[in-house]
Amino acid sequence: MDTQSAALRCEKLVKKYGELTAVDGLDLEVRRGECFGLLGPNGAGKTTTVEILEGLSDPTAGSVEVLGMRWDRDPRALRQQLGISLQETHLPDKLTVEETLRLFRSFFERGRPIDEVLGMVELHDKRKTWTTKLSGGQKQRLAVACALVSDPELLFLDEPTTGLDPQSRRQLWDVVLGFKARGRSVLLTTHYMDEAERLCDRVAIVDKGRVIRLGTPRELIASLGGQQVVELATEQPLRPEDLAALPGVHGARPDGDGIALTVSELHLSLPAVLDRVEALGLTRLSTHHATLEDVFVTLTGRHLRE
Amino acid sequence: MNAPTTQIPATARHPMVELTLARLRIFFREPGAVFWTFGFPLVLAIALGIAFRNRPPEPVRVAVESPRLLDALAPSTGVQPRLYDDAAARLALRTGKVDLIVLDGTPITYRFDPTRPESRLARALTDAALHPRGKPDTLDAPVTEPGSRYIDFLIPGLIGMTIMSSGLWGIGYVVVEMRVGKLLKRLVATPMSRPQFLLSFVMMRAFFLLLELPILLGSGFFLFRVGVAGSLPLLVAVSLLGAIAFAGVGLLVASRAQNLQTAAGLVNLVMMPMFVASGVFFSTARFPESVQPFLRALPLTALNDAMRAVMIDGAGVRGIASEILVLALTAAISFAAALRLFRWR
Numbered sequence: 069m070d071t072q073s074a075a076l077r078c079e080k081l082v083k084k085y086g087e088l089t090a091v092d093g094l095d096l097e098v099r100r101g102e103c104f105g106l107l108g109p110n111g112a113g114k115t116t117t118v119e120i121l122e123g124l125s126d127p128t129a130g131s132v133e134v135l136g137m138r139w140d141r142d143p144r145a146l147r148q149q150l151g152i153s154l155q156e157t158h159l160p161d162k163l164t165v166e167e168t169l170r171l172f173r174s175f176f177e178r179g180r181p182i183d184e185v186l187g188m189v190e191l192h193d194k195r196k197t198w199t200t201k202l203s204g205g206q207k208q209r210l211a212v213a214c215a216l217v218s219d220p221e222l223l224f225l226d227e228p229t230t231g232l233d234p235q236s237r238r239q240l241w242d243v244v245l246g247f248k249a250r251g252r253s254v255l256l257t258t259h260y261m262d263e264a265e266r267l268c269d270r271v272a273i274v275d276k277g278r279v280i281r282l283g284t285p286r287e288l289i290a291s292l293g294g295q296q297v298v299e300l301a302t303e304q305p306l307r308p309e310d311l312a313a314l315p316g317v318h319g320a321r322p323d324g325d326g327i328a329l330t331v332s333e334l335h336l337s338l339p340a341v342l343d344r345v346e347a348l349g350l351t352r353l354s355t356h357h358a359t360l361e362d363v364f365v366t367l368t369g370r371h372l373r374e
Numbered sequence: 375m376n377a378p379t380t381q382i383p384a385t386a387r388h389p390m391v392e393l394t395l396a397r398l399r400i401f402f403r404e405p406g407a408v409f410w411t412f413g414f415p416l417v418l419a420i421a422l423g424i425a426f427r428n429r430p431p432e433p434v435r436v437a438v439e440s441p442r443l444l445d446a447l448a449p450s451t452g453v454q455p456r457l458y459d460d461a462a463a464r465l466a467l468r469t470g471k472v473d474l475i476v477l478d479g480t481p482i483t484y485r486f487d488p489t490r491p492e493s494r495l496a497r498a499l500t501d502a503a504l505h506p507r508g509k510p511d512t513l514d515a516p517v518t519e520p521g522s523r524y525i526d527f528l529i530p531g532l533i534g535m536t537i538m539s540s541g542l543w544g545i546g547y548v549v550v551e552m553r554v555g556k557l558l559k560r561l562v563a564t565p566m567s568r569p570q571f572l573l574s575f576v577m578m579r580a581f582f583l584l585l586e587l588p589i590l591l592g593s594g595f596f597l598f599r600v601g602v603a604g605s606l607p608l609l610v611a612v613s614l615l616g617a618i619a620f621a622g623v624g625l626l627v628a629s630r631a632q633n634l635q636t637a638a639g640l641v642n643l644v645m646m647p648m649f650v651a652s653g654v655f656f657s658t659a660r661f662p663e664s665v666q667p668f669l670r671a672l673p674l675t676a677l678n679d680a681m682r683a684v685m686i687d688g689a690g691v692r693g694i695a696s697e698i699l700v701l702a703l704t705a706a707i708s709f710a711a712a713l714r715l716f717r718w719r
């Protein structure tokens with residue numbers, strides 16, 4: 069195995085379903101040992117992209133190289149080295165956690181002992197429990213465990229925490245961070261900002277089948293020009309342009325019924341903003357640290373949840 | 375994390391073993407599936423056996439309007455006369471309480487509906503009782519010997535039907551459920567061998583057959599004295615081949631269906647013609663000569679014919695060579711076609 073190459077690389081990836089173009093010339097490179105996030109709203113083409121990279125569907129055009137191998141040449145060797153968790157998989161209801169893992173383990177030539185995997189996902193005390201009796205978070209950890217039994221070089225996670233409660237999400241993040249700490253690579257898709265910021269070394273923001281911005285979460289947030297976001301609304305009409313020139317303000321955009329500003333120095337901008345809007349009747353004001361959500365909205369004018 | 379950690383062997387078992395074990399576990403943890411596979415054929419055999427059990431001939435019921443005829447027919451065992459007045463007799467005939475009205479006079483008049491077979495029978499029996507012409511020169515030989523009763527015909531057919539329906543339902547439904555739940559897609563994302571996956575269903579069916587067969591054969595024997603005239607190992611081998619053939623058909627039926635409704639429709643579409651035309655409940659000989667070659671090519675016809683040949687006639691391998699060929703071809707073609715057509719996502 070070529071250890072110098074990227075864990076994963078794809079160039080000019082295109083996938084068309086009839087008239088619909090789901091993936092529209094997408095380039096990606098995931099480095100060895102990195103956790104890479106594909107971030108975008110539903111329908112952005114994340115899952116289609118990931119399934120092409122996983123060798124589950126063929127691209128209309130473009131090239132894919134995974135762990136230095138290609139799906140058309142070494143499908144068997146590739147399958148042995150990948151761990152894959154699909155967006156939603158209904159594992160057999162009436163197999164126990166242990167039986168399910170043993171089944172998946174049997175498909176691989178090499179792998180980790182089931183006991184270790186149970187420990188990684190903290191399902192030791194559920195080993196004799198039927199899948200149907202697990203909670204949503206436990207089921208999702210079992211699904212990830214099925215991807216870990218082969219001790220993969222590269223782990224694919226497609227929206228691993230969608231629909232989970234906050235505690236289950238954090239437990240799953242710990243599983244991913246533990247996997248990454250062993251020097252392995254991860255490609256995950258998510259539409260949760262906090263997940264990408266927490267887990268990913270680098271993030272590609274995907275919209276309409278293309279990568280529209282790429283960088284570390286910190287870089288992407290810094291690209292806004294300011295680290296803080298001020299959101300406000302007034303009784304009297306107010307345009308973003310009216311605030312854009314105030315000190316410390318790097319960007320201003322409409323946001324729902326009000327305006328969102330990106331600012332670098334809150335202590336300079338806030339008094340100026342308050343002064344400017346005083347006569348207009350302030351109805352709402354809040355500030356927060358800039359997130360990837362703000363990056364996405366700034367780039368596309370839409371929220372990720374839309 | 376204080377669970378015992380020594381129970382799990384470090385080495386992984388062969389995927390074929392794990393796949394088959396998974397199939398068996400899932401099946402046996404589903405009480406409904408267990409009943410339909412094992413219990414239902416048994417219930418059916420018992421119900422049909424009771425309904426079609428061999429009974430002594432029932433006497434025909436006849437209305438008479440004069441005491442003289444009542445006396446004349448009373449000694450006859452095959453005729454059960456009752457005295458009615460004219461209106462009551464007509465009502466009894468209309469409502470099916472009697473099959474025939476006998477009116478005294480010269481000549482005697484029979485009033486009956488000639489389209490009712492039992493009325494024609496009643497007329498014949500009554501006529502014979504009233505006009506004995508010496509001893510009859512024929513002798514009736516009642517048929518009650520094992521081997522030629524309806525239940526002897528029925529049991530092999532029920533076994534064949536069970537093998538077909540548990541193959542098609544047990545595989546078709548489960549496979550489509552796995553496709554709907556995206557489990558198939560998840561499995562092909564691993565290095566799992568696709569032929570081995572499909573083969574695990576065939577293994578499951580073969581294993582179940584070895585449980586089903588003793589239940590069906592045993593109940594046939596203990597309840598109805600239906601025995602096996604030929605070789606028991608040959609019977610087991612034939613039914614095993616049948617189970618494998620219908621496992622292949624089940625996989626083929628399930629190879630592309632995207633939801634459970636489609637799967638159920640396809641299963642019924644495949645099974646219904648064979649239920650009717652493959653000689654489960656009545657002989658295929660009732661169909662016209664022109665369609666016989668098609669009926670013989672149906673796998674269930676082949677299975678039923680082979681089962682009956684071994685159980686009733688004591689046939690050997692040579693006697694059922696063409697049936698074995700049909701079943702083997704069904705198995706090979708359907709499995710190969712399923713592997714080609716199978717939609718994994």
